[in-house]
Amino acid sequence: MNLLDIQNLYSGYDKVKVLNDISFRVKPGEILGLIGPNGAGKTTIIKSILGIVPPSNGTIKILQYDIKENPLEFKRRVAYVPEVPLLYDEMTLLEHLEFTAMSHGLDKENFEKRMKELLKLFRLEDKLHYFPNSFSKGMKQKVMVICAFLYDPIVYIIDEPFMGLDPRATMDFIDLIKLKKEEGKGILMSTHILDTAEKVCDRFILVNCGQIEAVGTMEELRQYGNIKDGSLADVYDKLVGDKE
Numbered sequence: 001m002n003l004l005d006i007q008n009l010y011s012g013y014d015k016v017k018v019l020n021d022i023s024f025r026v027k028p029g030e031i032l033g034l035i036g037p038n039g040a041g042k043t044t045i046i047k048s049i050l051g052i053v054p055p056s057n058g059t060i061k062i063l064q065y066d067i068k069e070n071p072l073e074f075k076r077r078v079a080y081v082p083e084v085p086l087l088y089d090e091m092t093l094l095e096h097l098e099f100t101a102m103s104h105g106l107d108k109e110n111f112e113k114r115m116k117e118l119l120k121l122f123r124l125e126d127k128l129h130y131f132p133n134s135f136s137k138g139m140k141q142k143v144m145v146i147c148a149f150l151y152d153p154i155v156y157i158i159d160e161p162f163m164g165l166d167p168r169a170t171m172d173f174i175d176l177i178k179l180k181k182e183e184g185k186g187i188l189m190s191t192h193i194l195d196t197a198e199k200v201c202d203r204f205i206l207v208n209c210g211q212i213e214a215v216g217t218m219e220e221l222r223q224y225g226n227i228k229d230g231s232l233a234d235v236y237d238k239l240v241g242d243k244e
Helices: 044-048 071-076 093-103 108-121 137-150 165-182 194-200 216-226 232-239
Strands: 004-013 017-026 029-033 058-061 078-081 155-159 186-188 203-208 211-216
Touching: 004 044, 017 029, 017 044, 017 058, 017 186, 029 044, 029 165, 029 194, 029 211, 044 078, 044 155, 058 071, 071 078, 071 232, 078 108, 078 137, 093 137, 093 165, 108 137, 137 165, 155 165, 165 186, 165 194, 194 232, 203 216, 203 232, 211 216, 211 232, 216 232
Parallel strands: 029 186, 029 203, 078 155, 155 186
Antiparallel strands: 004 017, 004 058, 203 211
16 A cells, blocks of 8 residues: 555645646655756645645545545644744744654653654754754754654655755765665655755656656656666756756
C-alpha cells in the first residue's frame, strides 16, 4: 500500500486554478523529490496535502485515511518542515518541543529520549531555555526540523529544508531522512538544490505550470528526456527549463 496517494488533484486559490490533474504516490521507504520552477505549483501541492488549501477535486490519502473524510487521522500521520520557520517569540525552545510532544501524544519517556538525541544532533543542547528571537535563521530551521522529527509519523512533507542550514547541519539532516527511509517512512521533499536532490531522492516528480511534466527515477527521467548520462539539472533544463 502507498503511504501517500494523490489522485486527480485540482486545487487553487479563490477562482484561480493552480493545479491541474496532479497524481502521484509516495511508497514506503522512499524519498520523492518535488522539483519545479517558482510558481510551478509545488507549494500548492504541499498546502493541499496539509489541508491548508482544500482541493476542488481529487483525493489525498495517507494509507486508507482520506484528508476530507478523516482529517484528524490523516494529520496524525504526517509531519511538516516548512521553508520559512514558524515559531512563537514568547515560547522557549523547550516549550516548543513540549507543545509538539503534547499535541502528538508523545509520552514523557520517549519525548525526553528523542529530544536529547535531536538536540545533540543539531547542537542546540544549550539553547533549551532561549527564545527564538535570539536565534539565527539556521537555528530556527533546526528547531522546525527537530519538532517534525520529534514524534513518529509515517509521512514527512519537507519544503526547501536546506535554506539557512550550514553544511554540517545539512549533512546531519540528510542522514536523518535517510534513517527514516530505512525505517520505511515516506518523504516528499521540495527543493531547488538539484545536485543534493539527485544524491538523496529515489524518484522525482517534475512540475511546471500546475501540471506534471514527468515522474520517475533518474534513469527513467533521462530516458523520458532522451538525455544519456545527464544530471538532474540537465533533465530539468530539458523538460521544464525552456517553459519557465
